[in-house]
Amino acid sequence: MATRRIYVGGVPIGGGAPVTVQSMTNTRTEDIEATCAQIAAMRQAGCDIVRTAVPNAQAARALKEIVRRCGCPVVADIHFDYKLALQAAEAGAAKIRINPGNIGSAEKVRMVADACRERGLPIRIGVNGGSLEKDLLSRYGLTAEAMYESAMRHVRLLEQAAFTDICISVKASDVRLCVAAYRLMAQKTDFPLHIGVTEAGTEYAGIIRSAAGIGALLCDGIGDTIRISLTADPVRECMAGNELLRALGLRKNGVRIVSCPTCGRTRIDLIDIAQAVEKRLAGIDRDVTVAVMGCAVNGPGEAREADFGMAGGNREGLLFRKGEIVGKVPMDRIVDALCAMVEEG
Amino acid sequence: MATRRIYVGGVPIGGGAPVTVQSMTNTRTEDIEATCAQIAAMRQAGCDIVRTAVPNAQAARALKEIVRRCGCPVVADIHFDYKLALQAAEAGAAKIRINPGNIGSAEKVRMVADACRERGLPIRIGVNGGSLEKDLLSRYGLTAEAMYESAMRHVRLLEQAAFTDICISVKASDVRLCVAAYRLMAQKTDFPLHIGVTEAGTEYAGIIRSAAGIGALLCDGIGDTIRISLTADPVRECMAGNELLRALGLRKNGVRIVSCPTCGRTRIDLIDIAQAVEKRLAGIDRDVTVAVMGCAVNGPGEAREADFGMAGGNREGLLFRKGEIVGKVPMDRIVDALCAMVEEG
Numbered sequence: 249m250a251t252r253r254i255y256v257g258g259v260p261i262g263g264g265a266p267v268t269v270q271s272m273t274n275t276r277t278e279d280i281e282a283t284c285a286q287i288a289a290m291r292q293a294g295c296d297i298v299r300t301a302v303p304n305a306q307a308a309r310a311l312k313e314i315v316r317r318c319g320c321p322v323v324a325d326i327h328f329d330y331k332l333a334l335q336a337a338e339a340g341a342a343k344i345r346i347n348p349g350n351i352g353s354a355e356k357v358r359m360v361a362d363a364c365r366e367r368g369l370p371i372r373i374g375v376n377g378g379s380l381e382k383d384l385l386s387r388y389g390l391t392a393e394a395m396y397e398s399a400m401r402h403v404r405l406l407e408q409a410a411f412t413d414i415c416i417s418v419k420a421s422d423v424r425l426c427v428a429a430y431r432l433m434a435q436k437t438d439f440p441l442h443i444g445v446t447e448a449g450t451e452y453a454g455i456i457r458s459a460a461g462i463g464a465l466l467c468d469g470i471g472d473t474i475r476i477s478l479t480a481d482p483v484r485e486c487m488a489g490n491e492l493l494r495a496l497g498l499r500k501n502g503v504r505i506v507s508c509p510t511c512g513r514t515r516i517d518l519i520d521i522a523q524a525v526e527k528r529l530a531g532i533d534r535d536v537t538v539a540v541m542g543c544a545v546n547g548p549g550e551a552r553e554a555d556f557g558m559a560g561g562n563r564e565g566l567l568f569r570k571g572e573i574v575g576k577v578p579m580d581r582i583v584d585a586l587c588a589m590v591e592e593g
Numbered sequence: 594m595a596t597r598r599i600y601v602g603g604v605p606i607g608g609g610a611p612v613t614v615q616s617m618t619n620t621r622t623e624d625i626e627a628t629c630a631q632i633a634a635m636r637q638a639g640c641d642i643v644r645t646a647v648p649n650a651q652a653a654r655a656l657k658e659i660v661r662r663c664g665c666p667v668v669a670d671i672h673f674d675y676k677l678a679l680q681a682a683e684a685g686a687a688k689i690r691i692n693p694g695n696i697g698s699a700e701k702v703r704m705v706a707d708a709c710r711e712r713g714l715p716i717r718i719g720v721n722g723g724s725l726e727k728d729l730l731s732r733y734g735l736t737a738e739a740m741y742e743s744a745m746r747h748v749r750l751l752e753q754a755a756f757t758d759i760c761i762s763v764k765a766s767d768v769r770l771c772v773a774a775y776r777l778m779a780q781k782t783d784f785p786l787h788i789g790v791t792e793a794g795t796e797y798a799g800i801i802r803s804a805a806g807i808g809a810l811l812c813d814g815i816g817d818t819i820r821i822s823l824t825a826d827p828v829r830e831c832m833a834g835n836e837l838l839r840a841l842g843l844r845k846n847g848v849r850i851v852s853c854p855t856c857g858r859t860r861i862d863l864i865d866i867a868q869a870v871e872k873r874l875a876g877i878d879r880d881v882t883v884a885v886m887g888c889a890v891n892g893p894g895e896a897r898e899a900d901f902g903m904a905g906g907n908r909e910g911l912l913f914r915k916g917e918i919v920g921k922v923p924m925d926r927i928v929d930a931l932c933a934m935v936e937e938g
Contacts, residue, residue: 272854274857276857283857307857378894380894424841453849453850456840457804459801460804462805463806464809467768467805479853491801496805497767506794507794511619511646511670512646518824519824523795523824526798
């Protein structure tokens with residue numbers, strides 16, 4: 249089902265908008281310099297929307313200056329405290345992440361909803377498999393149904409406050425549970441979905457878990473904005489998020505290298521060649537696919553689909569361009585020749 | 594649909610057998626020492642089945658000694674040449690990867706089929722989106738249907754030779770196309786499926802593409818054996834393959850660290866702590882989940898699901914064990930205390 253659209257600052261989420269990449273700062277929000285520097289690095293790495301924890305009033309005050317300086321929508325991440333939500337809305341946050349069920353009373357929910365409605369700010373409800381309500385756990389166990397029901401409780405509280413500008417996440421650290429929960433949300437509702445696998449782990453394991461879970465959802469058209477959570481620098485989260493969107497054809501711009509795994513047929517150092525090509529072409533922001541192939545078996549066929557390509561040989565390699573052979577070059581000049589061809593366009 | 598089961602050496606594929614990890618050597622197969630050393634490293638990294646290119650008669654001869662020494666099933670990867678397939682079967686390969694449509698004649702297909710049947714060797718048909726038959730491309734375009742039809746042509750050739758001990762792959766470098774092709778295979782046939790994304794690229798991009806595509810399939814129960822193709826050392830392919838199976842709960846053994854992304858609430862250096870814990874516990878081959886959490890918001894909830902866990906604080910952290918708090922420890926001793934608890938079991 250197509251999702252509704254919300255706007256986070258000027259950035260659309262849902263309703264067919266391009267899938268966006270989010271990440272979260274891990275500086276002390278009160279440290280404005282450090283936070284703005286980190287946000288700049290995150291944006292450079294392709295972050296569309298930044299989230300920042302607002303754990304106290306000092307952070308809420310800092311948020312105002314951060315929003316003014318950073319040049320992209322900032323989401324305020326708030327737990328429990330409705331006053332911080334009001335302060336963050338006042339400070340210029342573009343979205344509030346808060347779970348209304350944890351705020352304390354319907355009156356407080358209404359105050360937060362009113363503050364957001366007045367300023368056109370959406371609210372993200374963020375359900376986490378690790379902190380589900382006890383009654384839901386005992387009724388459903390730790391299942392997709394429990395996560396769906398938890399999200400809908402929060403939704404109803406906002407709807408009772410006449411607030412519908414909502415985005416939802418149902419994250420779990422168990423990849424299959426996470427996928428099942430989002431599928432249920434997508435089947436039963438039309439809320440735009442912020443997707444991610446939570447507590448994904450260190451960069452290596454976390455990228456694999458996140459790519460599997462988020463990738464499975466995106467393959468089926470589920471997910472309007474993504475966050476890859478890593479116990480690592482948030483810049484790495486942004487890089488991985490962008491790479492995942494590119495892998496699924498959901499984000500263009502830049503060079504996509506397809507290269508074969510090397511095998512016993514490979515007579516050239518393809519690992520070095522592919523890395524050299526990837527590095528040299530990293531600055532290109534046209535949408536280009538470049539094939540770096542080791543041998544004649546799959547090389548020419550794959551290079552036919554790529555915009556540019558090479559297939560290596562013993563001494564000489566072939567250069568391709570949109571399916572046509574355009575040259576034969578000694579292997580020690582193949583990287584130069586291929587890259588020059590790509591750079592010329 | 595449940596797949597049929599085949600056996601590669603003693604290793605079952607399909608019919609509910611555990612999903613296995615494959616990779617391919619990139620040494621010269623003729624170099625027996627180098628190939629055996631690489632296979633040993635791959636097995637150490639969790640490779641269940643090794644594939645080796647057999648591009649010439651010398652490689653086929655080397656295969657005999659490699660099979661004798663390496664201690665795991667070896668698949669011979671052969672293109673076009675039926676004689677090499679016969680030699681590889683003779684040399685002790687546990688499976689032959691060859692596309693019968695490329696062998697040249699029904700008689701040659703029959704000879705290969707007979708040689709494999711006599712020895713109980715399955716054949717993998719490996720369709721690649723980059724080298725589809727021209728008539729299929731012009732009829733279907735580069736689509737899942739074209740890949741399915743291509744696979745079934747090869748299948749029919751083997752079936753005409755009364756050979757049915759078949760496993761199939763339908764790889765593409767386009768992740769969505771790849772997922773669609775495997776889904777079609779799984780829907781229409783019960784052949785065991787070897788799944789992978791081909792020409793996936795350098796290690797970083799390739800892991801993301803492979804985890805997305807293979808992960809999407811495994812989430813739906815599609816895939817009996819996997820290969821992550823990277824333009825990198827095949828040991829890295831094995832590591833990534835195992836990590837992906839662990840991420841989806843399809844392979845146990847070893848420590849799974851769940852750790853939260855750090856955020857502005859985190860007051861401890863969680864990246865260092867998580868990496869230190871991961872490193873120190875890498876040798877443990879019990880199936881254990883360890884949570885390394887930065888703060889009180891999600892920490893205790895998530896640690897409840899893990900076998901062991903810690904939630905960090907300013908000066909002291911909490912230790913959990915199967916949901917129960919078992920201690921409070923100064924933060925400078927938390928890694929030691931957590932790891933000791935895990936090691937004691």
